[in-house]
Structures are given as C-alpha cells and as structure tokens.
Amino acid sequence: xxxxxxxxxxxxxxxxxxxxxxxxxxxxxxxxxxxxxxxxxxxxxxxxxxxxxxxxxxxxxxxxxxxxxxxxxxxxxxxxxxxxxxxxxxxxxxxxxxxxxxxxxxxxxxxxxxxxxxxxxxxx
Amino acid sequence: xxxxxxxxxxxxxxxxxxxxxxxxxxxxxxxxxxxxxxxxxxxxxxxxxxxxxxxxxxxxxxxxxxxxxxxxxxxxxxxxxxxxxxxxxxxxxxxxxxxxxxxxxxxxxxxxxxxxxxxxxxxx
DNA sequence: TTTTCATATCATGATATTGTGATATGTTAA
DNA sequence: TTAACATATCACAATATCATGATATGAAAA
Numbered sequence: 001x002x003x004x005x006x007x008x009x010x011x012x013x014x015x016x017x018x019x020x021x022x023x024x025x026x027x028x029x030x031x032x033x034x035x036x037x038x039x040x041x042x043x044x045x046x047x048x049x050x051x052x053x054x055x056x057x058x059x060x061x062x063x064x065x066x067x068x069x070x071x072x073x074x075x076x077x078x079x080x081x082x083x084x085x086x087x088x089x090x091x092x093x094x095x096x097x098x099x100x101x102x103x104x105x106x107x108x109x110x111x112x113x114x115x116x117x118x119x120x121x122x123x124x
Numbered sequence: 125x126x127x128x129x130x131x132x133x134x135x136x137x138x139x140x141x142x143x144x145x146x147x148x149x150x151x152x153x154x155x156x157x158x159x160x161x162x163x164x165x166x167x168x169x170x171x172x173x174x175x176x177x178x179x180x181x182x183x184x185x186x187x188x189x190x191x192x193x194x195x196x197x198x199x200x201x202x203x204x205x206x207x208x209x210x211x212x213x214x215x216x217x218x219x220x221x222x223x224x225x226x227x228x229x230x231x232x233x234x235x236x237x238x239x240x241x242x243x244x245x246x247x248x
Numbered sequence: 249t250t251t252t253c254a255t256a257t258c259a260t261g262a263t264a265t266t267g268t269g270a271t272a273t274g275t276t277a278a
Numbered sequence: 279t280t281a282a283c284a285t286a287t288c289a290c291a292a293t294a295t296c297a298t299g300a301t302a303t304g305a306a307a308a
Contacts (some may be wrong), residue, residue, distance in 0.1 A: 024196045031181045037174040039246050045172030050161040057155045072148045100275050100284045110245040121234040122163050224254045
C-alpha cells in the first residue's frame with residue numbers, strides 16, 4: 001500500500017526500507033551486471049597491493065626483466081615472480097621471452113591511466 | 125667486481141642478481157616513495173570489492189541516500205553502511221545530512237574516471 | 249517525554265591474500 | 279652430458295577483509 005499522493009515533492013522520508021521508488025527504479029536499470037562488477041573488482045584488487053603498484057610504476061617507465069625489478073625494488077625473487085604471475089593472470093602485464101630472460105611490460109594504456117589518476121588523487 | 129667492457133651492447137645477462145645496473149639506477153630514481161605506494165594501494169583496495177563498486181557505480185549516476193542504495197542493490201543496511209564508512213574514510217564518497225537522511229555522493233571526478241577506465245578495460 | 253525510523257558502530261566467524269622458503273623448470277655455457 | 283643462472287610454482291603461517299547479527303545513536307513524529 002504505497003502513497004500515491006504527491007502533495008509534497010520534497011518528501012525525503014524513506015518509510016522503512018521502501019525508499020524512493022522512482023529514483024531506485026531509475027538507477028537500477030543503469031548499472032552493469034553482477035558478473036561485470038565481479039570481474040571489475042578482481043581487476044582493481046590487483047592495484048590494491050604496494051608491491052604490485054611498484055612493479056606497475058616501474059613498468060610505466062620502461063620494460064624490465066624480473067631480475068631488474070627485484071633489484072630496483074629490493075625484493076626477493078619469489079615475491080616479484082609471484083606478483084608478476086598475478087599481474088599476468090589479470091591481464092595487467094605481458095612478457096616476452098629473450099633467452100633466459102623474461103622482459104615484462106604493461107598490457108595497455110588503461111593500466112598506466114588508472115595508476116596515474118590514482119596517484120594524482122592521493123597527492124592532491 | 126663488475127664488467128667494464130662494453131664489447132657487446134646487447135648483453136642481456138643478469139649475472140646472478142647483479143642485473144642491469146644502469147637501467148636499474150635510472151628507474152629507481154623515478155618512482156614514488158614507499159609511503160605513497162602504501163597510500164595508493166589503500167586507495168585502490170577500495171575499488172577491489174564488488175559491493176563498493178556497485179555503490180560507486182550508483183553514485184556516478186546520481187546522489188542517493190543509504191536507504192535507496194540498499195534497495196537498488198538488494199543489500200542489507202549494515203553491509204551498505206559499513207562499506208559507506210570505508211568509502212568515506214578513504215575519501216571516495218562524501219555525504220550531507222538532510223534530516224534523518226544522509227545523502228551520499230562521489231568526492232570528485234577522479235573516482236568516476238578510475239571506475240570508468242577500469243570498466244572500459246574489462247569490457248574490451 | 250516515548251516511539252519510530254535512518255543510519256552507524258561493534259564483534260565475529262568464514263574466507264582470501266600476503267610474503268617467503270623450498271623446490272622445479274627451462275635455457276645457455278662449458 | 280653437467281653446471282650455472284633466470285624465472286616459475288608450491289605450500290603455508292601470518293594477516294587482512296568480508297558480510298552480517300546485535301546494538302547504539304540521533305533526529306523527527308506522536
């Protein structure tokens with residue numbers, strides 16, 4: 001039994017979880033699907049770790065082999081390799097084998113953009 | 125005792141964690157400080173949860189009260205309120221009290237940009 | 249007052265993520 | 279072959295995060 005009378009346009013009451021039905025209906029139809037939110041959150045989760053961010057930061061300057069990343073960040077090889085695996089699995093870095101070495105680079109410009117807008121945000 | 129001879133410019137060996145010293149020295153000087161990576165990863169961590177992304181997605185369409193968010197996302201009030209607290213603490217949403225209600229909105233355009241670039245990335 | 253409602257905080261068990269030691273793989277040099 | 283090296287994978291203890299029930303706060307209505 002909902003109110004049909006519109007005698008007050010600025011009625012801001014939510015009346016026990018019934019909320020503003022018109023507003024709710026409008027926005028509900030304009031957001032992505034469940035599965036896309038799941039995928040997107042997995043993607044952003046990758047940026048939520050300082051080690052991975054450092055790797056992304058380095059690779060936004062130039063392509064590097066695993067060994068150089070370890071050295072530049074003063075991290076052990078297992079740690080870097082593990083994080084690179086996660087970055088690869090999430091399509092954030094790619095690599096090219098060169099003999100014994102693996103040269104890593106960022107997958108595309110989206111990655112660099114997100115990293116830089118984030119950095120801008122926290123520095124402002 | 126490092127090699128000084130440059131007889132081979134394309135020498136790609138890393139010689140046991142000594143890596144490519146010139147490259148490493150160059151990039152090391154161009155990345156942010158430890159504390160900034162910590163802060164930035166905390167910031168991005170917020171985007172790494174589907175519930176919070178949904179809230180961000182809704183608020184990128186229009187400002188909403190807690191009740192509307194619960195209803196639009198079919199989530200219980202505690203969950204939404206908890207995530208809003210995290211979003212507030214991380215400067216991702218702000219709110220305005222209007223009587224009993226709290227009307228939430230995104231803090232600034234960076235948030236919307238990051239959300240949208242991420243969505244673009246996973247949809248391509 | 250007291251009641252009702254919108255929102256916030258606390259506490260917790262379930263689950264996920266972290267860095268790292270041990271070890272494996274695969275490539276090149278000897 | 280064997281040895282040395284660059285990188286990858288496995289396993290796990292320590293830690294962090296999640297959703298949610300119980301409860302608190304604070305504003306407006308009665």
